[in-house]
Amino acid sequence: MGRMKFLCDVERCIDCKGCVVACKEGNHIPVGINRRRVITIDSGKPGEKSLSVACMHCSDAPCIAVCPVDCIYQRDDGIVLHDKEACIGCGYCFMACPFGAPQFPAGQVFGARGAMDKCTFCAGGPEKTFSAKEIKLYGQNRIAEGKVPLCAGMCATKSLLAGDGSVVSDVYRERVFKRGSGANAWGRSKAYKE
Amino acid sequence: MWQTFNNAFTGEYVQYGQLFTQLQEVLFGRIFLLIMTIIPCVFLLHYMVIGPKRFAHDGPQVFFFGLVSRIVHWIAAASFSFLVLTGLMVIFAKPLGGGTLIMGGRVVHNASGIIFTISAIPMFFIWLKDMLPTLYDIKWFFIMGGYLSKEKVPVPAGKFNGGQKMWFWLATLGGFVLAYSGYVLWGLQGPVDTIRLMAIIHNFLAAVLVAMFLTHLYMSIFAIAGSLTSMITGYKPKEEVAILHSRYKE
Structure with missing residues (x-):
């Protein structure tokens, strides 16, 4: 089985935030939460670059290590999912995560946090696949439908890639080669043929 | 470029992020498990081998705790008990099944934290003078307050002994630190590194306070027979004061 991965090509990302909106709308995410966000550096200056980020679905994920109820787990294909009904909203996964992926809906009694919410790689959760409960709690299960996650599927510049890590x-790699760098630097294929 | 992205994306993860992850993964749960098993066992052993100190309760009495201090003490005691219980619920959330029960526990934890912080302020000022450390407190610690022998020998202690003073300072000043770090953890706002540091401090300090809490429970309920009444009526038997608080002047 493949290993599911995200990759954002910063040479292509144009900071349109389409991925953020697609994820939020398509998965009916609680108010105040963005599972995906876009980081822009050197904004408005030459060399401005953007990077779309969400849960990285880490190998040896720190969130899994710290969860006091062990409600976060990793599938065989590397996707990290969690059980919202077991989650106690303690926030430890948020503290352990280097990427700020786990987020918490606010607005309960005493301003208490609800259950954690994060990117599911559009693979739903522990509930029965395609069940109404799964859609309500976790959003779509596009992986079970054989599709890439919403964010990558809608990316206009195809900057955000998702799927089997080797693919x-x-x-x-092909893109970088065509763009030209290293041994494929500008002009070389014209000058030397082969 | 990658450096800039990394700074914006992950920040200084290795500073506290990794530390917190490792501590929470291997240490925090075990510390609390050890405290909750070993300390009661030690006290059970003490109760069976040395046994409680008994003083005549029908003899002359000394007025020890004023009404205000007793009320403040019980408000703090009730809220602190809830804090310990609900805090342990979060630590041992897995065997309890997690979910809504523990989330409710966290709400109670927050509410009792506010009540405790409010009650700890008058408690601090009422007992501050009597809780100032003195030289003979060191002597008290050397003989472990006389709790390791069955004999009734006067131990060096004023209105409060060294152990009580330690509990007082940890509960008030430590309680303030816990309240502040708890406030940060509740809000989960601001720099992530600060939140991580607060989580580490909150867990370690809470472990110390739970240990002290268990000790306080054992001392007041079991180790000195009938000493719980003094916090209800305000009166201590004269004999008990002469032995356990030998430097106390009315």
Whole structure:
């Protein structure tokens, strides 16, 4: 089985935030939560670059290590999911995560946090696949439908790649090669043929 | 470029993020498990081998705790008990099943935290003078307050002994630190590194306070027979004061 990965090509990302909106609308995410966000550096200056980020679905994920109820788990294909009904909203996963992926809906009694919410790689959750409960709690299960996550599917510049890690790497490697760098630097293929 | 992205994306993860992850993964749960098993066992052993100190309760009495201090003490005691219970519920959330029960526990934890913080302020000022450390407190610690022998020998202690003073300072000043770090953890706002540091402080300090809490429970309910009444009526038997608080002047 493949290993699911995200990869954002910063040479292509144009900071349109389409991925953020697609994820939020398509998965009916609680108010105040964005599972995906776009980081822009050197905004408004030459060399401005953007990067779309969400849960990285880490190998040896720190959130899984710290969860006091062990409600976060990793599937065989590397996707990290969690059980919202077991979650106690303690926030430890948020503190352990280097990427700020786990988020918490506010607005309960005493301003208490609800259950954690994060990117599911559009793979739903522990509930029965395609059940109404799964859609309500976790959003769509596009992986079970054989599709890429919403964010990557709608990305206009195809900057955000998602899927089997080796395929994603191949696509990116080919792009970098065509764009030209290293041995494929500008002009070389014209000058030397082969 | 990658450096800039990394700074914006992950920040200084290795500083506290990794530390917090490792501590929470291996240490915090075990510390509380050890405290909750070993300390009661030690006290059970003490109760069976040395046994409680008994003083005549029908003899002359000394007025020890004023009405205000007793009321403040019981408000603090009730809220602190809830804090310990609900805090342990979060630590041992997995065997309890997690979910809504523990989330409710966290709400109670927050509410009792506010009540405790409010009650700890008058408690601090009422007992501050009597809780100032003195030289003979060191002596008290050396003989472990006389609790390791069955004999009734006067131990060096004023209105409060060294152990009580330690509990007082940890509960008030430590309680303030816990309240502040708890406030940060509740809000989960601001720099992530600060939140991580607060979580580490909150867990370690809470472990110390739970240990002290258990000790306080054992001392007041079991180790000195009938000493619980003094916090209800305000009166202590004269004999008990002469032995356990030998430097106390009315």
